[in-house]
Amino acid sequence: MNKPIKIQVSIFCEPCIICGSRPVIAQAKGKFIVRCGANPDHYQTPPGMVDIANWNKHNHRDPDISPTTRQLKQG
Numbered sequence: 306m307n308k309p310i311k312i313q314v315s316i317f318c319e320p321c322i323i324c325g326s327r328p329v330i331a332q333a334k335g336k337f338i339v340r341c342g343a344n345p346d347h348y349q350t351p352p353g354m355v356d357i358a359n360w361n362k363h364n365h366r367d368p369d370i371s372p373t374t375r376q377l378k379q380g
Contacts (some may be wrong), residue, residue, distance in 0.1 A: 309342065318357055319364040323347045328360055 309329035312318055318328050318339075326343035333352045339360040340349035350359045 309340070311342075312339075312357070316357065317361070319361045319366075321347050322364040322366060328357075328364075330355055 309331040311329055312327065320327060321341040321343065324341065324343050324347065326341055328339050329342040331338050331340055331345070331349075336352035337355045338349045338352050339355060339357055341347035348360075348363050350356045350363075
């Protein structure tokens with residue numbers, strides 16, 4: 306599994322908080338991660354099961370932050 310798998314459009318996923326790209330599923334040492342589709346150096350979930358809830362939690366934008374402001378949540 307060298308190429309990342311695209312997540313179906315019917316599954317809600319927050320876009321990457323840094324670049325706005327849709328996440329993909331990749332494999333790391335026999336386990337799965339959800340990571341940014343454009344840049345693997347952006348946020349990725351811990352290796353294990355496919356955890357879209359964790360991805361959404363860390364890439365959620367607060368409604369009072371303007372779309373041009375990009376802040377990476379620490380967590």
